[in-house]
Amino acid sequence: MDRILEILRGIDDSIDYEREEALIDGGLLDSFGVITLVAELEEAFDITIEAAEMTPANFNSAGAIREMVERLQEN
Amino acid sequence: MSYDAVLYIFVFLPVCLAVYQLTPEKSRWKALLIFSLAFHFLLSRGLLLCLIGTSLLTYYTGICLEWLRSEEKLELSGADRTEKRRLKQKYQRRRKRILALGVIILLAILAYLKYYNFFVRSVDLLPGWLSLPLSLEEKQLIMPVGISFYTLQAIGYMADVYWGRISPERDPGRMTLFLSFFPQIMEGPICRYSDTAGTLFKGEPVSYQNLVDGYVRIFWGLFKKKIIADRLAVPVAVIFDNYTEYGGMLIAVGAVAYTIQLYMEFSGCMDIIIGSGRMFGICLPENFRQPFCARSASEFWRRWHITLGTWFKTYIFYPVSMSGIVKRWNQFGRKHLGKYMTQLGVAAAALFPVWVCNGLWHGARWSYIFYGMYYFVLILAGEAVKPLRDKALAAFRIREDAVWLRCVQIARTWVIIFTGELFFRADGLRAGLHMFWSMFEEFGISRLWDGTLFTLGVGRADLAAVAVGCIIVAVVGHMKEKDKNIPQRLAAAPLPVRWGAYYALILAVIIFAAYGDGYQAVDMIYAGF
Structure with missing residues (x-):
């Protein structure tokens, strides 16, 4: 989780990622932020994120991102 | 029909x-x-x-x-x-x-x-x-x-x-x-x-509530379309169809008038469409969210024709940015070019097809492709200067939410929007370029008040109706931007207030809509795409 929070803060450090639950739905993270995040997650966790994963539900909070990362690591 | x-x-x-x-x-x-x-x-x-x-x-x-x-x-x-x-x-x-x-x-x-x-x-x-x-x-x-x-x-x-x-x-x-x-x-x-x-x-x-909500939304759409858009269609056609006869301020007036016409027309039709769906209890997605409050070109496209932008983002932008070739570029770039250039390259690779498709989707014309490329360059440039901009704001201790900064950014976005719509409406790319350059020849701001506007097929009453209509739409938009749910507030208002507002809307459409002698029914612009 700490690594995910570190990556997120590297993209935009003005957001309280530990509490925020609507990063995408609330428009806090734009599409450029999302593709930067995906590239960083792939490198940090050695996973491949496919276009099918690009749903707001997977990126709306740090917790949702962690769940997606863990699921992809298991696969 | x-x-x-x-x-x-x-x-x-x-x-x-x-x-x-x-x-x-x-x-x-x-x-x-x-x-x-x-x-x-x-x-x-x-x-x-x-x-x-x-x-x-x-x-x-x-x-x-x-x-x-x-x-x-x-x-x-x-x-x-x-x-x-x-x-x-x-x-x-x-x-x-x-x-x-x-x-x-x-x-x-x-x-x-x-x-x-x-x-x-x-x-x-x-x-x-x-x-x-x-x-x-x-x-x-x-x-x-x-x-x-x-x-x-x-x-x-x-x-x-x-x-x-x-x-x-x-x-x-x-x-x-x-x-x-x-x-x-x-x-x-x-x-x-x-x-x-x-x-x-x-x-x-x-249901009664869905019927009322639906018809109110439909009349709100008619208000925008019939009172504002259809009136502006006349001077817009005069300027754009005879663009060689005009220059300076009048071309700028044409670009602004067309932008307002397009917004009132398209968002008005969306109100009619969403209102129609509402009557059957069907929720159709919103297509506009106060686009003229946008602080940048990319934000504008998150507020204007939202469903088209979302479609391009979901089915072109993300799949391209996650394709094998872009991922290989990502790996190569991170090793040799650094994070900034790599991300800029990814953004360019994903944005380019989005904006080519956006231009082509609107129609088979070079001016539409130019329109797409115009936004591609502007949005990419916005991303490119973002780190520099952030550093400048921090260095001068300027708050991102400062009112004056917001006003400057919104004004800049308006200029971007008006210029884009000038090329969008012009009769071809050559005409668009001619109109754009002619704005800088003898600008003549006095044409705004020396009576020239009345030679464009509109009278004082028309301009007054358009101005009042735009103010009402702007006030409603401002309230929505402040998270005020107007239909909900109206529904909760006392009966005389609620039905007073409904009847005012209906009467406004009946009395002030552009029809009668001298007016022709104006086709819906987006139905042509």
């Missing part, structure tokens, strides 16, 4: 509502389907077959993708780890081929009907040594109404089934209704199956 026509609002819609209500709940979607097909037949006649063909192709593609998925599951059970990987790859390839086939067929139909003549004209422009050894002639091609909208919906549906985000529709009739629902067939919004299917097939009974 357009959405702002009396025939649609006071005949077609009420008849459809009555039949819908009298139909048993389980079959109400069938009533909607029959009316939707009838509506499309009235507009496109025999080309209705094109819509039905698209629906069947979309339906069977979804079924086929699902069948492959269940076959994969069967084979996977009992397979070892290595075998599972091989099977997954095998079925992934098969699903990809099915999806590609469906998408290619749909795009081929759209490309042929919409872009064939543009292609022929463009080939003719090539110099002799580059020309193709083909003898192509332009053809008289007629497009089915709404093909640009329902094709995108169909592709989005197929991709969502392919990605496993939704289960495929099991009834071809329901699939046809999803693509042909009559309030949205001409101008969108471009719906995703997961967003609308629930309410579209539910068969919710007609």
